[in-house]
Amino acid sequence: MPVDGEVLIFRNVRAKDPACELDAVVDVVVEEGRVSRVGVDASESLKPELLAEQRRAVVIDASNRWLLPAFVDLHAHLREPGHEYKEDVHSGLRAAAAGGYAHVCVMPNTNPVNDTRSVTELMLRRAREFNGPRLHPIGAITVGQRGEQLTEMADLRDAGAIGVSDDGVCVMNSQVMRRALEYAANFDMPVIQHCEDHDLTQGADMHEGEVSSRLGLRGWPRVAEDVILARDVLLAEYTGARYHAAHLSTQGAVRIMQEAKSRGISATAEVTPHHLLLTDEAVIGYQTACKVNPPLRERGDVDALVNALADGVIDAVATDHAPHSSLEKDCEFSAASPGLIGLELCFGLLLGLTDTSRLSLNRLIDALSTAPAKIAGIAPPSLQVGSAAELVLVDPEATWEFDPRHAHSKSHNTPFSGKPLKGRVDMTVAAGRVVFQRTPS
Numbered sequence: 001m002p003v004d005g006e007v008l009i010f011r012n013v014r015a016k017d018p019a020c021e022l023d024a025v026v027d028v029v030v031e032e033g034r035v036s037r038v039g040v041d042a043s044e045s046l047k048p049e050l051l052a053e054q055r056r057a058v059v060i061d062a063s064n065r066w067l068l069p070a071f072v073d074l075h076a077h078l079r080e081p082g083h084e085y086k087e088d089v090h091s092g093l094r095a096a097a098a099g100g101y102a103h104v105c106v107m108p109n110t111n112p113v114n115d116t117r118s119v120t121e122l123m124l125r126r127a128r129e130f131n132g133p134r135l136h137p138i139g140a141i142t143v144g145q146r147g148e149q150l151t152e153m154a155d156l157r158d159a160g161a162i163g164v165s166d167d168g169v170c171v172m173n174s175q176v177m178r179r180a181l182e183y184a185a186n187f188d189m190p191v192i193q194h195c196e197d198h199d200l201t202q203g204a205d206m207h208e209g210e211v212s213s214r215l216g217l218r219g220w221p222r223v224a225e226d227v228i229l230a231r232d233v234l235l236a237e238y239t240g241a242r243y244h245a246a247h248l249s250t251q252g253a254v255r256i257m258q259e260a261k262s263r264g265i266s267a268t269a270e271v272t273p274h275h276l277l278l279t280d281e282a283v284i285g286y287q288t289a290c291k292v293n294p295p296l297r298e299r300g301d302v303d304a305l306v307n308a309l310a311d312g313v314i315d316a317v318a319t320d321h322a323p324h325s326s327l328e329k330d331c332e333f334s335a336a337s338p339g340l341i342g343l344e345l346c347f348g349l350l351l352g353l354t355d356t357s358r359l360s361l362n363r364l365i366d367a368l369s370t371a372p373a374k375i376a377g378i379a380p381p382s383l384q385v386g387s388a389a390e391l392v393l394v395d396p397e398a399t400w401e402f403d404p405r406h407a408h409s410k411s412h413n414t415p416f417s418g419k420p421l422k423g424r425v426d427m428t429v430a431a432g433r434v435v436f437q438r439t440p441s
């Protein structure tokens with residue numbers, strides 16, 4: 001695998017970066033961790049220099065491949081500290097590299113919860129050891145994610161947190177949420193909400209609808225998401241703070257975001273691949289792999305989410321990568337933990353949507369890379385000359401299946417195993433070096 005200091009040349013690659021209006025078949029050269037040349041004869045013009053300086057170049061024949069800005073995940077659970085048997089920072093970042101990610105924002109529902117500087121620092125130290133995609137901790141909004149007392153956000157920020165969230169639980173108390181927004185605004189950090197009115201979802205296992213009735217499972221109504229999102233958008237307007245809604249799942253939430261954006265409120269939102277692809281019908285047969293929070297909804301919701309992503313009403317795709325072991329999944333539906341993995345699958349799951357829906361390829365690239373980077377306050381990966389080399393090489397025509405035996409993640413909880421996927425990551429460059437290269441099968 002090429003290492004630092006070497007020259008990396010992608011020959012004849014279709015370079016696509018909507019943020020700098022680039023879409024052309026060119027050579028792209030990476031030198032000293034930066035994109036140094038982009039152009040039809042970039043590698044030819046470099047040859048005399050390489051010869052004169054006796055530098056080694058690694059040349060990748062990238063015909064029929066696309067080179068994109070590397071992806072940024074706003075929402076992953078890497079389970080360290082506390083649940084390393086499901087995932088740890090190293091295995092999570094390995095999975096991220098294989099999925100094309102250069103940056104991963106990591107939720108604080110670890111054990112102990114990331115509500116103090118020491119946990120934030122531990123995550124960052126583990127990521128530095130790995131030396132791959134960059135990890136960005138998200139600190140908790142409230143101590144222990146209990147929804148009562150605000151964390152020392154200044155301290156979390158100083159230690160490296162890029163935002164705050166109690167993801168997994170919702171900040172139910174409006175006064176606590178208001179203060180959280182006001183406090184976080186001092187540091188320009190987004191407050192990331194898991195929108196769920198817990199009083200409306202007590203004991204719920206799946207979306208409330210016809211399927212939950214047929215299966216005899218307690219339902220999680222859409223309104224439990226909508227009511228919190230509506231309140232929060234009003235609080236974001238009132239405080240002027242940066243608000244971000246995690247994993248939206250309902251058509252009502254789309255309407256609320258649409259209005260918030262049209263009124264210029266600083267609210268952003270993300271959607272997961274599974275909410276863009278699956279309905280509650282996937283749960284039939286008590287499929288614990290499809291138990292997730294918020295739950296899979298109905299066709300009308302899925303269509304509204306895809307259209308909202310296409311229109312930019314939903315800004316970003318986030319995986320909500322939530323690893324669980326067979327202990328938490330191979331059990332009765334009500335006892336199963338919610339969540340599914342996503343880092344290695346996301347691109348292969350979503351590229352097909354650009355053929356079957358209004359979602360354009362440019363918007364998808366933006367939603368996987370530039371838009372989430374801006375929300376997280378990270379410099380967006382870019383193909384522009386001079387940018388840090390954070391790139392993903394994909395084969396858009398490859399059809400493949402996710403095989404858990406070859407997974408990089410420690411957990412395999414996905415309903416998409418063995419299903420045909422289109423579009424595969426061949427190589428990821430992050431932190432100026434190749435952090436993933438697919439071995440030919």
Ligand code: DOR
Nearest residue numbers: 077168292293322338339
């Ligand atoms: O399905 C989910 N799983 N939703 C969440 O909000 C939390 C996550 C987890 O940590 O497993």
